[in-house]
Amino acid sequence: MGEDAALLAAAAISHYIGYARAAVDTGQQMIDGAGYLRAVVGADPRLRSIVAFLTSSSWERSELGLDHVFSEFGPAEPELVDTITYCDLTSSPVGDLADPADRLSAVLQRYGPERVVFRAVSAARPELMARAARVRRRRAKTVVAKLS
Secondary structure (H helix, E strand, C coil): CHHHHHHHHHHHHHHHHHHCCCCCCCCCCHHHHHHHHHHHCCCCCHHHHHHCCCCCCEEEHHHHHHHHHHHHCCCCCCCHHHHHHHHHHCCCCCCHHHHHHHHHHHHHHHHCCCHHHHHHHHHHHHHHHHHHHHHHHHHHHHHHHHHH
16 A cells, blocks of 8 residues: 555554544444544544545445535545455454454344444445455555566
8 A cells, every 4th residue: 555554554543433432423433533533633634534434334324314424524535445444354353364254244243133333234245345355456466566
């Protein structure tokens, strides 16, 4: 990811901030985290956007009726959203390497169908797997280019 590596690392570290009591506003972790990064931290708009659009956030916001809030953090940069989603889907809750399909299955097992996260991840699953596949293809091209 070159020059965006530090930005992605910051997003990976800070994306859970929306769970903090001081950050909760809408109840949607990624939007609340991005809002906190804007209002309290004064973080870079690109960082806030990556956090806001992380993984299944777009589907969750629709479930919660928060579409109007997303305009504050967009537009998302597709390559960065793909990459942070890939990082999220290939890391287990304890930091172990995970397969994206297994990671999504684990999320669905953890939440019941009555929960927003379950419904959002179920709806988002094909796109989330496509994001992971795009990142893998880009990584493979980079490796091939370096070997050439």
